[in-house]
Amino acid sequence: MTLTSTTTSDAVPAQRQDESPSKPPSSLAARAFAVQAAFTQLPGEVHSLCAIAGAAGLDDATTHRILKTGVTDGTFEQVGRGRYRLGTATARAGVQAMAHSPSAASTHTILEHLHATTGGLALLYVLSPFGGAKRLCTDYVIGDLDPAEVGMSAADVVSVSRSLRTGASGRVILAHLPQSIQDLVLAEEVPPTAGPGVIRDNDALAASLDEIRRLGFGVGRQECMPGWDSVAAPVLWHDSIMGAVLLLRRTTEMPADLRPLIYHTRKAAESISELTASPIAAAV
The missing domain is CATH 3.30.450.40 (GAF domain)
Incomplete structure (x- = not known):
C-alpha cells in the first residue's frame, strides 16, 4: 500500500520494491484502461499530461490522444491547459457498479x-x-x-x-x-x-x-x-x-x-x- 519515494518526479509514484517493471500495454484498449488507472495511482485530483503518461507507462503522444478521446465522452475532464481529472462518466460507472x-x-x-x-x-x-x-x-x-x-x-x-x-x-x-x-x-x-x-x-x-x-x-x-x-x-x-x-x-x-x-x-x-x-x- 505504501509507495516508495522517487527522485525523478514528485507527481509520479515510484514502483513498489516488490514489483518488477511491467511492459507498456500493447493493445489500444489496454492503453486506454492504463490511462484511466493512472488517475487512481497519482496523488491529488488534477494531473499533468506528463504525470499521467508516466503513471500509465505510455508516451506523451499516445496518452494525449486517449485523454482527448476521453474528454469527448466525459471519461476525463480537461482542467486548464494540459491538466486533466476523472470525469462524470467515470463516476456514473462507479455508481452503477456499486448499485x-x-x-x-x-x-x-x-x-x-x-x-x-x-x-x-x-x-x-x-x-x-x-x-x-x-x-x-x-x-x-x-x-x-x-x-x-x-x-x-x-x-x-x-x-x-x-x-x-x-x-x-x-x-x-x-x-x-x-x-x-x-x-x-x-x-x-x-x-x-x-x-x-x-x-x-x-x-x-x-x-x-x-x-x-x-x-x-x-x-x-x-x-x-x-x-x-x-x-x-x-x-x-x-x-x-x-x-x-x-x-x-x-x-x-x-x-x-x-x-x-x-x-x-x-x-x-x-x-x-x-x-x-x-x-x-x-x-x-
Missing part, C-alpha cells in the same frame, strides 16, 4: 447474527467519497439499547463517526484506500469531540494502518466516545474497499480475550464481502 451491492435484507441478517453471537452492537459502515473520503452508517442492530445510551449527540455522529481518522471502522476503511487518499485524511484535523483513545499522532496512525492490513481487522479503545470499545473488519469487493463491519461494546464489558469477537466480526465482514462479489447470491 449491485448486497440487498439491505441480506446484510441486516448478517448483522443480526453478529449481535446475537457476541452481545455487542453490530453496525455496517460504507465508504462515501463524495465531499471527501468518509464513512456512513447504513445499517445497525443494537437490540434493546436506547440509542441515547451510546452517549453521542447528533453533532458527534456527524463529525466523529464519519471521520476515517477515528474508530476501528474508520481506520479499517482508511487502511485499504490508496496512499493519495490516506494522505488527504491524515491532513485532516482530529474531531474535537473524539474519544480519549483516538490516535492523534500521524506516524502512529499510519503504523496502525499497516497492522490492520497485516492482521485483517482493527481494534478501537474509546476512540469515538468514552466508555465504548470496538472491533472492525473490512468489507471488500475483491481487492477494493467498500466499507467495514463494526462490533461495539462497552469498555467494561469487553473480554480480556478478544479472539471470539474478532472471529465473529471478521466472519460477518467476509459474508458481506462474498455477497458483494456475487450479485446472484446477493439477489437471492
Whole structure:
C-alpha cells in the first residue's frame, strides 16, 4: 500500500520494491484502461499530461490522444491547459457498479447474527467519497439499547463517526484506500469531540494502518466516545474497499480475550464481502 519515494518526479509514484517493471500495454484498449488507472495511482485530483503518461507507462503522444478521446465522452475532464481529472462518466460507472451491492435484507441478517453471537452492537459502515473520503452508517442492530445510551449527540455522529481518522471502522476503511487518499485524511484535523483513545499522532496512525492490513481487522479503545470499545473488519469487493463491519461494546464489558469477537466480526465482514462479489447470491 505504501509507495516508495522517487527522485525523478514528485507527481509520479515510484514502483513498489516488490514489483518488477511491467511492459507498456500493447493493445489500444489496454492503453486506454492504463490511462484511466493512472488517475487512481497519482496523488491529488488534477494531473499533468506528463504525470499521467508516466503513471500509465505510455508516451506523451499516445496518452494525449486517449485523454482527448476521453474528454469527448466525459471519461476525463480537461482542467486548464494540459491538466486533466476523472470525469462524470467515470463516476456514473462507479455508481452503477456499486448499485449491485448486497440487498439491505441480506446484510441486516448478517448483522443480526453478529449481535446475537457476541452481545455487542453490530453496525455496517460504507465508504462515501463524495465531499471527501468518509464513512456512513447504513445499517445497525443494537437490540434493546436506547440509542441515547451510546452517549453521542447528533453533532458527534456527524463529525466523529464519519471521520476515517477515528474508530476501528474508520481506520479499517482508511487502511485499504490508496496512499493519495490516506494522505488527504491524515491532513485532516482530529474531531474535537473524539474519544480519549483516538490516535492523534500521524506516524502512529499510519503504523496502525499497516497492522490492520497485516492482521485483517482493527481494534478501537474509546476512540469515538468514552466508555465504548470496538472491533472492525473490512468489507471488500475483491481487492477494493467498500466499507467495514463494526462490533461495539462497552469498555467494561469487553473480554480480556478478544479472539471470539474478532472471529465473529471478521466472519460477518467476509459474508458481506462474498455477497458483494456475487450479485446472484446477493439477489437471492
